[in-house]
Amino acid sequence: MQQFPCPFCGLRNEQEFHFAGEAGKIRPDTTRKVSAADWADYLYTQKNTMGEVREVWMHSPCAEIFILRRDSVSMAVLGVEQLRKNKP
Amino acid sequence: MTYSAFSLLREALRNHTGWKPAWRSPKPRAEYDVIIIGGGGHGLATAYYLAKNHNVGRIAVLEKGWLGGGNTGRNTTVIRSNYFYPESVALYELSMKLYEGLSRDLNYNVMFSQRGMLILAHSQPEMEIAARTVNAMRLNGVDADLLGPEDVRKRAPVLNFRDDARYPIHGAVFQGRAGTGRHDAVAWGYARGADQRGVDIIQNCEVLDVIVEGGVCKGVETSKGTIRAGRIGAAVAGHSSALAQMAGVSLPIQSYALQAFVSEPLKPVIDTVAFSPSAGTYFSQSDKGGLVIGGGLDRVPSYGQRGNLPMQEAVLSGLIEMAPAVAKVKLLRHWAGIVDVTPDSSPVIGPSGVDGLFLNCGWGTGGFKAIPAGGYLFAHLLATGTHHAISRPFDLDRFRSGYLVDEGAASGIAH
Numbered sequence: 001m002q003q004f005p006c007p008f009c010g011l012r013n014e015q016e017f018h019f020a021g022e023a024g025k026i027r028p029d030t031t032r033k034v035s036a037a038d039w040a041d042y043l044y045t046q047k048n049t050m051g052e053v054r055e056v057w058m059h060s061p062c063a064e065i066f067i068l069r070r071d072s073v074s075m076a077v078l079g080v081e082q083l084r085k086n087k088p
Numbered sequence: 089m090t091y092s093a094f095s096l097l098r099e100a101l102r103n104h105t106g107w108k109p110a111w112r113s114p115k116p117r118a119e120y121d122v123i124i125i126g127g128g129g130h131g132l133a134t135a136y137y138l139a140k141n142h143n144v145g146r147i148a149v150l151e152k153g154w155l156g157g158g159n160t161g162r163n164t165t166v167i168r169s170n171y172f173y174p175e176s177v178a179l180y181e182l183s184m185k186l187y188e189g190l191s192r193d194l195n196y197n198v199m200f201s202q203r204g205m206l207i208l209a210h211s212q213p214e215m216e217i218a219a220r221t222v223n224a225m226r227l228n229g230v231d232a233d234l235l236g237p238e239d240v241r242k243r244a245p246v247l248n249f250r251d252d253a254r255y256p257i258h259g260a261v262f263q264g265r266a267g268t269g270r271h272d273a274v275a276w277g278y279a280r281g282a283d284q285r286g287v288d289i290i291q292n293c294e295v296l297d298v299i300v301e302g303g304v305c306k307g308v309e310t311s312k313g314t315i316r317a318g319r320i321g322a323a324v325a326g327h328s329s330a331l332a333q334m335a336g337v338s339l340p341i342q343s344y345a346l347q348a349f350v351s352e353p354l355k356p357v358i359d360t361v362a363f364s365p366s367a368g369t370y371f372s373q374s375d376k377g378g379l380v381i382g383g384g385l386d387r388v389p390s391y392g393q394r395g396n397l398p399m400q401e402a403v404l405s406g407l408i409e410m411a412p413a414v415a416k417v418k419l420l421r422h423w424a425g426i427v428d429v430t431p432d433s434s435p436v437i438g439p440s441g442v443d444g445l446f447l448n449c450g451w452g453t454g455g456f457k458a459i460p461a462g463g464y465l466f467a468h469l470l471a472t473g474t475h476h477a478i479s480r481p482f483d484l485d486r487f488r489s490g491y492l493v494d495e496g497a498a499s500g501i502a503h
């Protein structure tokens with residue numbers, strides 16, 4: 001069983017994690033008219049990179065949402081980035 | 089060489105010394121009229137129908153490994169056309185009809201065994217949805233029956249009819265013409281038929297880059313050198329995004345691992361395919377006696393072509409719920425293939441957006457059943473440059489127009 005690092009809980013079993021999507025996609029600005037092509041791009045187009053990927057994940061038990069960098073071929077974890085802003 | 093009862097007998101008598109290789113292994117030429125990338129079922133069937141039904145000149149299939157070494161040789165071989173939307177039914181029913189005549193057409197036994205398929209319903213509300221599915225299938229002209237628990241029990245007594253079943257069997261959607269086939273034979277049969285019609289099948293030839301000149305796709309760089317072509321068709325399944333990227337195209341595809349399992353051989357326990365959406369598992373029994381077991385996708389996008397434990401636990405727990413009697417059966421093998429999943433669980437057949445490059449992909453977890461139709465329709469597209477009416481709805485443009493063929497949601501297929 002593989003373990004993934006949750007920035008809040010530490011290493012936990014992979015089944016507790018939920019893959020949410022590719023990181024870095026920006027939702028079209030809906031205060032302006034959005035073309036069908038831009039919507040399709042945002043909703044459906046995936047980088048689907050073979051190799052190093054940067055993705056949004058959630059650790060379900062604690063609901064922490066964070067960025068996971070991993071290798072999509074070897075499944076090795078390359079790094080985590082916390083999205084939560086700690087109290088100053 | 090034509091295969092027949094006579095040739096079998098003759099070879100048996102001379103100790104099988106007279107069999108010839110089923111296809112040549114030619115050196116690639118510098119140029120072809122049409123190149124097909126990917127020697128899985130879809131690529132090979134495309135080459136076969138191109139050579140058989142169209143007049144396009146010289147054709148080559150380029151495969152980075154060995155024929156059928158991708159998902160075609162890794163799948164659980166279920167063939168069915170029990171879909172919901174008319175667009176899908178037209179596609180998968182074309183495939184079913186071609187499968188029904190395939191062994192004869194190819195002079196190669198693909199062992200298509202129409203042993204039927206049960207999709208189990210485990211509650212009264214699920215029975216209502218099952219009735220809706222059956223009605224939709226019949227309206228689309230496809231055979232379907234709604235079975236009650238007694239009928240299911242007669243067809244598959246090994247299933248879980250115990251009083252303490254977590255998922256009691258209320259009935260099933262049954263498609264009698266569904267069944268299983270021999271996956272390797274489908275690849276090899278199409279390869280042999282294509283080769284006999286002059287197609288060059290080139291194995292161990294990986295496409296490393298796509299040559300685009302003036303916005304038009306003109307050929308490919310491969311591990312065996314540059315090969316130019318008038319038209320290029322890609323049928324590379326889970327590696328479609330990587331291939332399209334070579335031409336600067338991004339696709340609405342995510343690659344996932346899908347796993348399967350086969351058990352040690354045992355005496356016959358089931359002579360149909362049984363699928364429980366609630367248990368998340370389906371299984372059938374091969375002619376050799378092994379249980380062939382499959383389930384849902386891994387939840388994590390992946391290009392790692394190997395099995396893993398969390399999904400194994402999920403699928404096998406489902407199997408034991410479905411058929412407690414097989415709980416002690418030992419597994420023989422366990423593997424994964426990388427499948428190409430689209431947002432609407434329907435395939436992509438059509439132009440890529442770069443002139444000269446065409447795509448056949450997005451079959452995800454269910455494209456073995458579609459190999460004959462995928463090949464037939466893709467050949468039409470590559471030969472004429474325009475869609476066959478049946479492939480038109482599966483063009484990439486549906487993601488812009490919003491006209492999705494959302495089978496994942498519609499027919500309750502997890503994959």
Ligand SMILES: Cc1cc2nc3c(=O)[nH]c(=O)nc-3n(C[C@H](O)[C@H](O)[C@H](O)COP(=O)(O)OP(=O)(O)OC[C@H]3O[C@@H](n4cnc5c(N)ncnc54)[C@H](O)[C@@H]3O)c2cc1C
Pocket residue numbers: 125126127128129130131150151152153154155156157158159160161162163164165166167293294295296323324325326327331346347348382423424425426427448449451452453454455456457458
């Ligand atoms: C475990 C599992 C169970 C399944 N069960 C079923 C089922 O029961 N019923 C069903 O209908 N479907 C099933 N499927 C899905 C089915 O196997 C696929 O949809 C189908 O085989 C796809 O065929 P293909 O020819 O498109 O792809 P593949 O058979 O994967 O062929 C693609 C080929 O392209 C080659 N390739 C990739 N990149 C390159 C490159 N750069 N250069 C050259 N060659 C390249 C690969 O080596 C590969 O051989 C299952 C899949 C899996 C993994």
Ligand SMILES: [Zn+2]
Pocket residue numbers: 006007008009010059061062063064
């Ligand atoms: Zn956590």
